[in-house]
Amino acid sequence: MEVISHGAREGVTGSCHELLLRNGQSLLVDIGLFQGSEVSGDGADADHQDIEFPIEHVQAVIITHCHIDHVGRLPWLLIAGYRGPIYCTAATAHLLPMVIEDALKVGLTRDARLISAVINLLRTLLVPVPYDTWTAVAEMPLQARFRQAGHILGSAYVEVEEVIDGKAFRAVFSGDLGCKNSPLLPDPTPLERADLLVLESTYGNRNHENRLERQQRLQKVIEHCVSDRGAVLIPAFSIGRTQELLYELEDIIHQCKARGVPGCTWQDMVVIVDSPMAAEFTKQYRVMRDLWDCEAKAKLADNRHPLNFARMHIVESHADHERIVNYLRHTGDPCIVIAASGMCTGGRMVNYLKALLPDPRTDVLFVGYQAQGTPGHAIQRFGPRGGYVDIERERIWIKAEIHTLGGYSAHADQRELLEFMDSPEPVKHVRLVHGDAPAKKALARAIQARFQCEVSGY
Numbered sequence: 001m002e003v004i005s006h007g008a009r010e011g012v013t014g015s016c017h018e019l020l021l022r023n024g025q026s027l028l029v030d031i032g033l034f035q036g037s038e039v040s041g042d043g044a045d046a047d048h049q050d051i052e053f054p055i056e057h058v059q060a061v062i063i064t065h066c067h068i069d070h071v072g073r074l075p076w077l078l079i080a081g082y083r084g085p086i087y088c089t090a091a092t093a094h095l096l097p098m099v100i101e102d103a104l105k106v107g108l109t110r111d112a113r114l115i116s117a118v119i120n121l122l123r124t125l126l127v128p129v130p131y132d133t134w135t136a137v138a139e140m141p142l143q144a145r146f147r148q149a150g151h152i153l154g155s156a157y158v159e160v161e162e163v164i165d166g167k168a169f170r171a172v173f174s175g176d177l178g179c180k181n182s183p184l185l186p187d188p189t190p191l192e193r194a195d196l197l198v199l200e201s202t203y204g205n206r207n208h209e210n211r212l213e214r215q216q217r218l219q220k221v222i223e224h225c226v227s228d229r230g231a232v233l234i235p236a237f238s239i240g241r242t243q244e245l246l247y248e249l250e251d252i253i254h255q256c257k258a259r260g261v262p263g264c265t266w267q268d269m270v271v272i273v274d275s276p277m278a279a280e281f282t283k284q285y286r287v288m289r290d291l292w293d294c295e296a297k298a299k300l301a302d303n304r305h306p307l308n309f310a311r312m313h314i315v316e317s318h319a320d321h322e323r324i325v326n327y328l329r330h331t332g333d334p335c336i337v338i339a340a341s342g343m344c345t346g347g348r349m350v351n352y353l354k355a356l357l358p359d360p361r362t363d364v365l366f367v368g369y370q371a372q373g374t375p376g377h378a379i380q381r382f383g384p385r386g387g388y389v390d391i392e393r394e395r396i397w398i399k400a401e402i403h404t405l406g407g408y409s410a411h412a413d414q415r416e417l418l419e420f421m422d423s424p425e426p427v428k429h430v431r432l433v434h435g436d437a438p439a440k441k442a443l444a445r446a447i448q449a450r451f452q453c454e455v456s457g458y
Ligand SMILES: [Zn+2]
Pocket: 065, 067, 070, 151, 176
């Protein structure tokens, strides 16, 4: 077996790893969109996502989870002629067509007939597989198994096994590995063994701040933000992060109500979810509550609705979105706005930023990773010094206060990555992917210090 990475090699986007067998067949694990400075060329996403490697021998595609940086180039793969099976968990199979439809609209075409043709084709290729069950892969001498990754709903890491001369060789692709104790989601399943582990390293050089206290810190930051009125803008991925935030905000509001403190900020706090995708996925998260963790299920049993509470307001139409942006521009009413995209590269968040970054009452709260070259990264870096950011070729001066809340991550940190590697049978070889150079280097050093295994990819 040999693994070639066609994406997420130097950075964190465009995840795509090809597993090549000795018989010349291969399979792809993920086929993600390039974003930010990892899009080669002038940054116009649509032009630089072409599949630039041969696919004639690709027999199967395995999808770890439905984030755009892991699935966004599926339409390009279909255009290039791929017609083989696409394996994923049942939840991912359910969510994927929505993600791809959105990717098509943003990046390729508005032609409704073309979009529905691609989506219909995609549906015929999807093969949902239950967690923890070995399944044969296409006509290949392989079997694969999806294990809980605890990253977003339906997310998995994937084990692929080939029997060579009576011995099973196992390659494991981490996909995006979640943290322990994430809201809503079960913890990642511990690793059993791996001859080759293709491991993400997003936070390979960092340990998250204490996650148990993060809800309190979220509460404090927001209380500080709204003390001078104005909106709190939280750029967030539509899938995963938005639902986590809603879950935690519901809990804060619930506890503040229970304590009944008069004049409490949270009594009248409005939480606006302004993203059609986030709205749709929040609905789907509610439908698939079987996949929630025990704590979340207990809240349901207690008649609480963590993803659909009284002061949560979902903005559907574009007209309503424009009305709200204008309203906030003029009133400065305290409220929380959660909108995509998570790195401010597009979506409705961009309109909020253009309207409200120059207003000192505004606060922007980053709770997720900002890749280099994205507006989110620029705001995070230059905002606190009163700098500017260029969004959609418009220069916006930043008067808003900028905050970054650590400990709020959908990715395992260095400690957790090392813990994951600590399998009963030692890992033989680790290939680091999906991380910036400093993150990979630091993780490689930490791995070498603790385990007797080969490390590559850094
Ligand atoms: Zn992800």
